[in-house]
Amino acid sequence: MSVISRRLLLLALIWTFLLMSLGAYVRLQDAGLGCPDWPGCYGHFSVPDEPHEISHAERHFGMSVDVGKGWKEMIHRYAASGLGVLMIGLSFSLWRDRRHAGLNPWLALLPLLVIVLQGAFGMWTVTLKLMPAVVTGHLVGGMTLLMTLLVIFARNAERWYLGRDLNWLWRLSVLAVAGQIILGGWVSSNYAGLACDGFPQCLDSWQLPAGLGAALRPDRALGLAADGSALNLTHLAAIHYLHRLGALLVLVLVLSLVWQLWRLLPRYAAALGFLLLLQIALGIANVWLGLPLFLALAHHSGAAALLGVLVYGWVRAAPIATAELNKPAVRSLVVAQQATVSLLDSQP
Incomplete structure (x- = not known):
């Protein structure tokens, strides 16, 4: 280029x-x-x-x-x-x-x-x-x-030759974060950010909001109920709660990826883990503090940063099958990559 x-x-x-x-x-x-x-x-x-x-x-x-x-x-x-x-x-x-x-x-x-x-x-x-x-x-x-x-x-x-094929976990993590961003946009566009006024409970209950099934209907994307009226609080709470469930899935998948990458790419894994935990903390703080402007903006920008770091790493990582590792040329690339990572990690 x-x-x-x-x-x-x-x-x-x-x-x-x-x-x-x-x-x-x-x-x-x-x-x-x-x-x-x-x-x-x-x-x-x-x-x-x-x-x-x-x-x-x-x-x-x-x-x-x-x-x-x-x-x-x-x-x-x-x-x-x-x-x-x-x-x-x-x-x-x-x-x-x-x-x-x-x-x-x-x-x-x-x-x-x-x-x-x-x-x-x-x-x-x-x-x-x-x-x-x-x-x-x-x-x-x-x-x-x-x-x-x-x-x-x-x-x-330059590609990252990790010596392990983590493509499936990386792909799931990217898809989960992308889906969570779509859910976040759905929450924001329906003004449902404060529909659940507590955390971890929603509307003073541990149960799923009664409107969860109804909120999944395609016509809810228009911001209207089936009869053309505006969505009520139950629908909005369901949309919000679905976003929380998505956050739980993202937490599990991305933390698993961070765990797998910790010894292979420690600095990248640390950055990814930090962005993940920061994003979760910002989401909780927005609910507890009533959606202040600077926290809502940080949550939006944090989502873009988290997805961006995931996509960047996914593209750079070169999945290597077990059979390929037996080839001397591939094995030397992996050894050189890991040596470089160890050297960088040892520097202050």
Whole structure:
């Protein structure tokens, strides 16, 4: 990969991560509809702030103009547009370097395709008035873009020859964390973060909320009950509780992976374990402290970081079958890798 492609890729990774955090901030500030139209704001390419502009916008859209929320939403759109321009340049550079970098042509173009789809979800988020399924899809799109960039970055790094095939456990861990992020988006888009007002109990009970089965129905993704009414507290508590069950599964799987990697890649395993325990602690603290803004943002960013570290390691790790270990060339690679890890681990 050329120096230009690598620098553009690093910039895109940082920009995407920060943009996702900014999007979470906009949602948590209830500013997702700070501009009720798209791509402008009350018919302008910036938030109207002159008295006659505000008066005209209120008459035309039939609602009061909140300038503060409008600017939060528009700053997010400006940043997203800038990322779109960056993705055009990155995809062009990756396409040009695809053979030298060993990239699949589709992988070189995938970031651009994902950002286009993400832009569509951004539009639908506004035009469909924050429909939970669309808001969750917007979150998934952002995570997909970030993971795509990480995969490209990891594929151009030196492989890890571990001497053990942990691909199955790594894959399960990635899928579990990705599923948990989707559940977290579902909780957030339905404003169910405080539906269970205690931990570990939910609604002063150890039992599963009665609305768990009903909350799994496909029409719940629209944020409505079967009769078209809004979801009640029982449904929201069920959605929240499902997220807690997912966290338990993630804890078991990722801790198992950390245990298996502790002697093979101690620094990576320590970082992964730290992010996992921090994310669990942030989730509990959000419930106990009433979902303060900085903790909710940290929980969102921590989820992206945890999934990112998992995906990065999964791509870099080279699974080796037992039969392959008997080959001298492969065995020497494993020995050299482990010697390097031991040397780095012994340094202060």
